[in-house]
Amino acid sequence: MYQMIGFDLDGTLLDTKYSILSGFRDLYAETWKETKPLGEFEYCLGGDSIALLHSMGFPEGSIHVWLKNIERYAHTIHPFDGIPDTLSALKQTGITLGVATNKLRIEYEETMERFELKHFMRHSICLDEVSRAKPDPEPLYYLAEQSRTPITHMLFVGDTLYDKDCAEAAGCSFALAGWGASESLKKDCSLVLNHPEELLTLID
Missing domain, CATH: 1.10.150 (DNA polymerase; domain 1)
Incomplete structure (x- = not known):
């Protein structure tokens, strides 16, 4: 899917x-x-x-x-439990992975390199590279364009209302990262993941 x-x-x-x-x-x-x-x-x-x-x-x-x-x-700062293993497993399936963040590029590069996560991501877009940041859909349109993926065939995973609104505005599916999200936001999302490895069940 x-x-x-x-x-x-x-x-x-x-x-x-x-x-x-x-x-x-x-x-x-x-x-x-x-x-x-x-x-x-x-x-x-x-x-x-x-x-x-x-x-x-x-x-x-x-x-x-x-x-x-x-x-x-x-x-x-540290990766959430299960993130490195899940990213590794996802990449092995051949699915394209990317990041859309409201961090600056210098922050993204430093933290992703530090925790050896950058190599999992084929594409990334940061705050200082867009004219309109999340919750505007521009960052997700960028990922779709760079990966040549129809926006309707993309899943965006995030933990805030900014992420949810961004995905909905872009027209792509959204999954709430329940391990980092507030309890109140969980009530407003139709797809809530409790652990990163649950992503693997969504692409089977």
């Missing part, structure tokens, strides 16, 4: 939540001289980070400070 599977990165392939939230908390404290609990910053997950900083009035170049802050927590 599917000729290609596209993945989000943060919260889907890699557990980066703590590093992103902590990095943003530190940036917020440094900029506005106010410290808030980590849980109050969950709105910064999954979306267009550059647009978010601009809308909140952060100084120009704050994205680079945020990235440096995240790097301080790099030791907390």
Whole structure:
């Protein structure tokens, strides 16, 4: 049924939540001289980070400070259980794999190389390479075009509402990465995966 599977990165392939939230908390404290609990910053997950900083009035170049802050927590980042083995098994089937992420290209390259996941992906598209980021469908149209895959034969796997809305706008199937998603979002998705290896049952 599917000729290609596209993945989000943060919260889907890699557990980066703590590093992103902590990095943003530190940036917020440094900029506005106010410290808030980590849980109050969950709105910064999954979306267009550059647009978010601009809308909140952060100084120009704050994205680079945020990235440096995240790097301080790099030791907390790791692939979700089952991701490397599942990607390996999927690639062996011959299905095309790719990534559509709202991370910058430099972040994508560094983290995917670090965890030896990059070689699984034939195509990738990042935040600084599109004119409209997720939830706009542009990133998925790019993956479909590059892989020469009809959009209706693509499955996109993600953990946020941005990912779900992106897939629906593009006209491709969507599977929620339940291992990284919120409980509330699970109630709104028709296809929820509890473990990465469940992807293998979808292409049999």
